[in-house]
Amino acid sequence: xxxxxxxxxxxxxxxxxxxxxxxxxAAAYPGLGIGFAGVALAFGLTVLTMVxxxxxxxxxxxxxxxxxxxxxxxxxxxxxxxxxIIAQVVGAIIASTVLYVIASGKxxxxxxxxFAANGYGEHSPGGYPLSSALLMEVVLxxxxxxxxxxxxxxxxxxxxxxxxxxxxxTLIHLISIPVTNTSVNPARSTGPALFVGGWALQQLWLFWxxxxxxxxxxxxxxxxxFEKD
Numbered sequence: 202x203x204x205x206x207x208x209x210x211x212x213x214x215x216x217x218x219x220x221x222x223x224x225x226x227a228a229a230y231p232g233l234g235i236g237f238a239g240v241a242l243a244f245g246l247t248v249l250t251m252v253x254x255x256x257x258x259x260x261x262x263x264x265x266x267x268x269x270x271x272x273x274x275x276x277x278x279x280x281x282x283x284x285x286i287i288a289q290v291v292g293a294i295i296a297s298t299v300l301y302v303i304a305s306g307k308x309x310x311x312x313x314x315x316f317a318a319n320g321y322g323e324h325s326p327g328g329y330p331l332s333s334a335l336l337m338e339v340v341l342x343x344x345x346x347x348x349x350x351x352x353x354x355x356x357x358x359x360x361x362x363x364x365x366x367x368x369x370x371t372l373i374h375l376i377s378i379p380v381t382n383t384s385v386n387p388a389r390s391t392g393p394a395l396f397v398g399g400w401a402l403q404q405l406w407l408f409w410x411x412x413x414x415x416x417x418x419x420x421x422x423x424x425x426x427f428e429k430d
Contacts, residue, residue: 202281206288208259212251213292216263217392220244221317222300224382241374244383249367256363264386265289266412270346273420274428276353289388297392318393318401319384319408327379334381335411341373342385342415343422350423384408385415 223243227235235243252261260277262268265286271277277285297316304310315324321334329337348369352362370385377383384390390408394401 202284205259205281206284208255209262209285209288210292210295212255212259212261212263213289213388214296215251216244216247216386217293217296217389218300219247220389221297221393222303224317225300225304225314237378238375240378241371241383244374245367245369245371248370249363252363252366259285261363261366263289263292263388264412265388265409266342266386266416267346267349269413270350270416270420270423273417274350274424276350286388290391293388293392294395297396301396312397315382315401316393316397317382318397319382319390320401320404321381321407322404324400324404325380326382329380331407335407337377337380338384338408338411339415339418341377341383342412343419344415345369345373345385346416346419347423350419351427354427381408385412387412 220240220243223235224240227233227243228237228240248261248263251263255261260271262271262277262285268277268282268285268289272279272282301316304316318324321329321331325334349362349366351357352365373385374383377385387409390405394405394408
């Protein structure tokens, strides 16, 4: 179990450091910024690479919502759920801490730019309200977990799940960065929010509740519709 939790911590660290790091350090770099598309690809690549690196040890969740969905679907023992979530959140906080230390070394660094935190209303990149953010996060997490459950099923050829999952997360970010800065992952949202504080912590509830609801529905739907009795 200790090795599985370490794998989840490491994978979540890489997801947050690589994905949020691309947003904080590279997205708006003068003349060479990678923009939304680059950030979306960075998040997808973090999951794709870590699924192959440590997925064979822990299952490669790196996301509390994914762990909830897999538990509901019967893929993860319920006794493992809380330890997995704790490891994932710790990994996200460590990644955010390292990213903060690096980013704050620049003279004009400011947390006022959001530090890749998720938000809605005036803190949504596109100014989308709470209702839009809530629906977006529920729907996209539902579809993400459905893709994971399908791609990792025994009836699917082995070895390709990481590609499908990584591409799915890339697409999710391409759709939703303007709405919420994209969460679908409570751990990813928690790390940056702890450093931004204020509004980010006040709005953090949505980025726990909505992904968990989406994942719960996906676990139920997949087990009901696609699994044998």
